[in-house]
Amino acid sequence: MEIYQKRQLLFNNQYNAIRSKYKLVGAIRLLVFLAIICFFYLALAKADTFYLYIVGGAVIAFLILLRIHVGYSWRMRYVQALKDVNRDELSFLEKDERPFEDGSEFKTTEHPYAFDLDIFGYKSLYQYLNRTATFIGKQKLADLLKGKLSANEILENQEAVKELSQKAEWRQEINAYSKLANLDDKSYQRLKKWSETEVLTISKFTRLLSYILPILLGVAIVLYFLLDIEVMGYVISSLFSINLIMTLSHIKYIQRELGGADKIHETIESCSAIIKRIEKESFVTEKMKSYISELNKDSFQASKELKELSRLFEQLETVANIFVMVVFNGFIQYHVHALYKFLDWKKEKGHLVPKSIEIIGEVEALNSLANFSYNNRYYTFPVISEEGKMSFTNLGHPLLNEKKRVCNDIDFSNQRFVILTGSNMSGKSTFLRTIGVNLVLAGIGAPICATKASFFPLPLFVSMRLTDSLEDSESYFYAEVKRLKMIIEQVREESCFVLLDEILRGTNSDDKQSGTIGVIHKLIRENTYGVIATHDLEVCETTNKFPDILINKCFEVEIKEDDLHFDYKIRDGVCQNKNATFIMRKMEIID
Numbered sequence: 001m002e003i004y005q006k007r008q009l010l011f012n013n014q015y016n017a018i019r020s021k022y023k024l025v026g027a028i029r030l031l032v033f034l035a036i037i038c039f040f041y042l043a044l045a046k047a048d049t050f051y052l053y054i055v056g057g058a059v060i061a062f063l064i065l066l067r068i069h070v071g072y073s074w075r076m077r078y079v080q081a082l083k084d085v086n087r088d089e090l091s092f093l094e095k096d097e098r099p100f101e102d103g104s105e106f107k108t109t110e111h112p113y114a115f116d117l118d119i120f121g122y123k124s125l126y127q128y129l130n131r132t133a134t135f136i137g138k139q140k141l142a143d144l145l146k147g148k149l150s151a152n153e154i155l156e157n158q159e160a161v162k163e164l165s166q167k168a169e170w171r172q173e174i175n176a177y178s179k180l181a182n183l184d185d186k187s188y189q190r191l192k193k194w195s196e197t198e199v200l201t202i203s204k205f206t207r208l209l210s211y212i213l214p215i216l217l218g219v220a221i222v223l224y225f226l227l228d229i230e231v232m233g234y235v236i237s238s239l240f241s242i243n244l245i246m247t248l249s250h251i252k253y254i255q256r257e258l259g260g261a262d263k264i265h266e267t268i269e270s271c272s273a274i275i276k277r278i279e280k281e282s283f284v285t286e287k288m289k290s291y292i293s294e295l296n297k298d299s300f301q302a303s304k305e306l307k308e309l310s311r312l313f314e315q316l317e318t319v320a321n322i323f324v325m326v327v328f329n330g331f332i333q334y335h336v337h338a339l340y341k342f343l344d345w346k347k348e349k350g351h352l353v354p355k356s357i358e359i360i361g362e363v364e365a366l367n368s369l370a371n372f373s374y375n376n377r378y379y380t381f382p383v384i385s386e387e388g389k390m391s392f393t394n395l396g397h398p399l400l401n402e403k404k405r406v407c408n409d410i411d412f413s414n415q416r417f418v419i420l421t422g423s424n425m426s427g428k429s430t431f432l433r434t435i436g437v438n439l440v441l442a443g444i445g446a447p448i449c450a451t452k453a454s455f456f457p458l459p460l461f462v463s464m465r466l467t468d469s470l471e472d473s474e475s476y477f478y479a480e481v482k483r484l485k486m487i488i489e490q491v492r493e494e495s496c497f498v499l500l501d502e503i504l505r506g507t508n509s510d511d512k513q514s515g516t517i518g519v520i521h522k523l524i525r526e527n528t529y530g531v532i533a534t535h536d537l538e539v540c541e542t543t544n545k546f547p548d549i550l551i552n553k554c555f556e557v558e559i560k561e562d563d564l565h566f567d568y569k570i571r572d573g574v575c576q577n578k579n580a581t582f583i584m585r586k587m588e589i590i591d
Contacts, residue, residue, distance in 0.1 A: 001093050003168060004089045004090045004093070005086075007082070007086045007169075007172070011079050011082045014079050015076060015079045015080060015083060018072055018079060019076060022069065022072040022076060025065055025069045025072060026069055028065060029065040029066065029069055032058055032061050032062045032065060035054075035058050036055055039051045039052075039054045039055045040052075043055060077180060078177075078180060081177075081179040081180055082172060082173075085176060085179075086172070089371075096401065098123060098128070100127050100131065101127070101132075102120065102121055102122050102126060102127035103119075103120040103121070103126035103127065103141075104120060104122070106120045106142040106146070107120040107121050112459070112460060112486075113440070113460045113499075114145070114146055115465060116433075116436070116463065116465045117433055117436045117440065117462060117464075118433070119440065120142070125398075125399060125440065125441075126142065126145060128399055129145075129368045129369065129446075130368055131364070132361075132364040132367075133179040133181070133364070134181055134183040134184075134188075134357075134360060134361060134364060135183055135184050135188045136183065136360060136361030137178060137361045137364030137365060137368075140358075140364065140365040141364070144365055145444065148443065148457065149443060149444060149457065151457055154384060154443065154444070154457060155384065156445070157366070157369070157444060157445020159285040159286070159287065160285045160445070161366060161370045161373050161445055161446060161447070162285075162373070162381070163283065163284060163370075164366055164367055164369075164370035165371075166374075168374060170277070171371060174274060174364065174367060175367065177270055177274045177277065180270050181271055182267055182270070183267055183270070183271065183357070187264070188357065190264070191353055191354070192357075193259075195346075195350050195351065195353045195354045196354075199343055199346050199347045199350070200253055200257075202340065207340060209246065210246065210333045210340070213242055213243055213246065213333065214331065214333055216239055217239040217243065217331060220232050220235045220236045220239060221236055224236060240331065241330075243329060243330050243331065243332070243333050244326065244329055246336060247325075247333050247335055247336050250335065250336050250339055251319065253339060254316050254319050254335060257316060257339070257346075258313075258316055258317065258319075264313050265314035265317060266310075268306055268309050268313055268353075269306075269310040271356060271357060272302075272304075272306035273303075274360050274363075275303040275306060276303035278291060278292065278295065278360075278363060279295060279301070279302070287366075291362070291363065294359060295355075295359060300349060302352050302355075305345075305349050306352065306353070306356060308345065309349075309353070312338060312341055312345060315334075315342075316335065316338055316342060318335075319335050369444065369446045372446060372447070373447050376398070378451075379398075379450070380447055380448060380450050380451060380452060380453055381448075382442045382453035382454060383454040384455065384456055384457070385454040385456050386456075388413075388456060389413040389456075390411075390413060390416075391409075391411040391453070391454055392409065392435075392448075392450050392455075393453065394407040394409065394450055394452070395408055395409065395434060395449065395450045395453070396449040396450070397430060397434040397449065398448070399437065405449075406569065407449075408431065408568075408569060408570040409570070410435065410570065414548075414551075415547075415549055415551035416527075416528070416529045416530075416549060417520070417523065417528065417530055417531070417532075418531040418532070418550075418551055418552075419534065419539060419540050419542065419550060419553070420432075420532065420533040420534070421537060421540060421552070421553075421554045421555075421575035422533070422554050422555030422556070423555070423556075425557075425566065426555035426556065426557050426566055427555045427566065428533040429533065430568075431533075431555070431568075432499045432531055432533055435531060436460065436499050438450065438453075439455070440460065442457075443457055443460070458495055458496055459496045460496070460497050460498075461487045461491075461496055461499070462498075463499070463503060464501040480504065480505075484519060487523075488522050491523060491526040491527075495526070496528055496530075497529045497530050498523060498529070499531055500519070500530070500531070500532040501532075502533055502534060502535065503519060503532070503534075504516060512536065513536050513538055513539060516532070516534060516536060517538075517539055517542055519532075520532060520539070520550070524549045537574055537575070540574045552572070552574050553570050553571065553572060553573075554570070554571050554573055554575040554576075555568065555570060556571060556575060
């Protein structure tokens with residue numbers, strides 16, 4: 001937390017210093033502009049060329065000041081972004097606020113575990129982790145949380161996260177640049193579509209004319225002034241008009257490449273800056289080094305090439321400027337030549353755009369995990385077991401406040417399936433989510449809330465929070481049966497980890513009991529790992545038939561001084577205490 005406080009103070013001071021310079025340059029620029037008007041008036045009023053020389057010098061000074069002013073403006077925005085990064089981190093750590101996007105757009109009830117484990121949405125795991133600022137970064141983080149990685153991919157991610165967690169300043173720079181990039185869904189889709197469209201082919205004759213006609217115009221102008229040939233005036237106006245017509249015939253191609261986007265060059269330039277920071281950084285892990293190799297493939301330096309593309313986009317965007325359009329194109333077909341350079345770049349290096357953006361997104365996602373690791377340095381990276389062992393020591397829910405969090409040990413190495421009992425509010429559902437969320441984290445290469453852990457990657461399936469659907473005329477019971485069917489079919493295909501919370505609630509007690517036992521039999525018949533929570537103590541007798549596979553665990557509650565006391569600690573065996581009747585009596589629902 002201390003580093004965020006120091007850096008917020010640092011950037012606050014930097015911002016104020018830059019802002020002062022920005023205002024000063026702005027004031028000087030205004031004075032120079034007024035001087036230009038004043039001396040131009042004097043030049044006209046007194047017919048004195050001396051004042052015109054002053055005007056010329058003032059115009060040059062104005063342009064230099066404009067460039068400096070724009071530079072300070074960008075620097076202010078960059079430092080402001082760094083201030084925001086540290087402010088948000090402090091709000092998150094000190095006030096338990098969530099000033100980060102929650103990924104609600106990725107929420108779905110169809111996913112095997114995302115809805116049940118609160119992976120997306122308000123105060124979700126995604127919101128807790130998310131430090132991305134571009135659309136592709138958000139998408140890559142969501143894909144990580146919803147997907148499944150191999151053991152090798154998990155190890156690669158773990159090493160990259162460990163390395164990036166030590167690069168706090170670098171990560172914040174990437175985040176700040178990403179905030180300035182404005183690479184939203186629309187911009188991303190537009191650039192992706194642009195890179196995939198066929199490169200326009202311009203005939204060699206048309207290209208040749210675009211050089212010959214401006215040269216002829218230049219020769220005509222020289223002859224007009226040197227030889228004072230009157231007919232050259234008509235030649236000049238004719239060639240000027242032809243150049244304009246040639247440019248106008250290319251306008252539709254320019255507009256096609258621009259695609260109606262506004263200031264796309266700024267987005268490309270920000271991407272170039274991000275890529276440059278990635279290229280310049282020294283990495284030791286294979287995953288991060290592979291990104292640099294990919295960016296510099298085929299002898300291209302992606303950051304340099306993207307900066308060139310940004311400049312070409314900016315040149316094409318000036319087609320909307322009437323002065324540039326008429327004067328520059330009338331004399332030299334400016335936008336025609338800009339288009340040719342643009343098309344040549346696209347043909348040779350167009351593949352760099354989607355590749356670079358994809359890498360930016362992946363680095364943003366890894367930075368999010370690295371930030372999570374940095375903020376929770378006492379968390380552990382689970383060991384991937386080659387012997388098929390899975391155990392967790394002091395396992396807690398990472399989204400719960402550390403002061404309120406209760407941690408437990410759980411081992412699936414001997415008996416791979418747990419029947420969990422406990423009275424109402426004793427912590428069964430929270431414990432299931434604790435296991436599930438930590439398995440998701442472990443499966444993407446992030447550290448988990450435990451002091452020691454070993455696991456091996458398995459597909460995760462959860463049935464905890466199903467809903468009925470009026471739209472599909474689907475009852476809660478039918479939705480639950482459909483989920484259970486999906487799980488049973490999947491465990492037949494491969495070994496899975498399954499979390500079930502009080503299944504078959506939508507039926508009578510006899511059906512529920514026999515159905516639950518039937519589901520357990522089906523699951524353990526295959527090589528399934530997991531936990532099923534139930535209130536039905538009869539179900540626990542199943543462990544007697546399969547002692548090598550099943551084990552009973554429980555959460556207990558104590559009634560002390562006419563009040564309930566929960567310790568939320570898991571124990572061996574079957575729950576002995578009940579509290580539903582006690583609570584109802586205390587609330588005067590029953591006598």
